């Protein structure tokens with residue numbers, strides 16, 4: 153497995169080598185993404201920032217109620233940090249309060265949300281927003297065929313790792329392990 157995918161999987165789920173956990177990741181990819189999001193949300197609460205305030209500030213409008221989307225058809229589920237109505241579309245928002253950089257895994261997460269919004273809201277969002285860092289920098293991520301093809305490739309390759317029983321090795325690090333959602337069950341954890 154190349155380093156990109158190792159890093160993507162590890163960053164998405166802090167995954168252990170456990171094949172069973174990897175299956176869980178692939179069956180319900182965004183459930184895991186939600187777990188990461190919930191860790192980030194706890195951190196956000198510690199900073200005293202409220203999402204609604206952020207979105208009102210950033211977009212000049214009140215957010216729509218956030219939903220959890222579960223798609224059996226796509227084998228995906230997820231809960232964006234925010235949803236807004238803009239230019240006649242429902243637009244998903246993902247906030248990464250502790251990152252200033254746009255990373256591929258953030259884009260992949262947002263593209264998954266755009267797929268889910270399209271299925272459940274009946275209209276394809278032409279873009280979504282990443283809200284980065286403490287200054288809430290807005291980055292518009294366009295939802296075009298090239299990006300969705302890229303996402304399909306990622307998901308397909310991840311599934312192939314499962315189908316081919318590729319061994320995924322843990323890369324423990326005490327800082328990462330400290331906040332890992334599966335640390336209690338991981339024999340490789342550090343710290």
Ligand code: SF4
Pocket residue numbers: 166167168169322323324325328329332333334335338339340341342
């Ligand atoms: S506890 Fe550490 S080694 Fe184990 S899965 Fe989590 S981050 Fe990886």
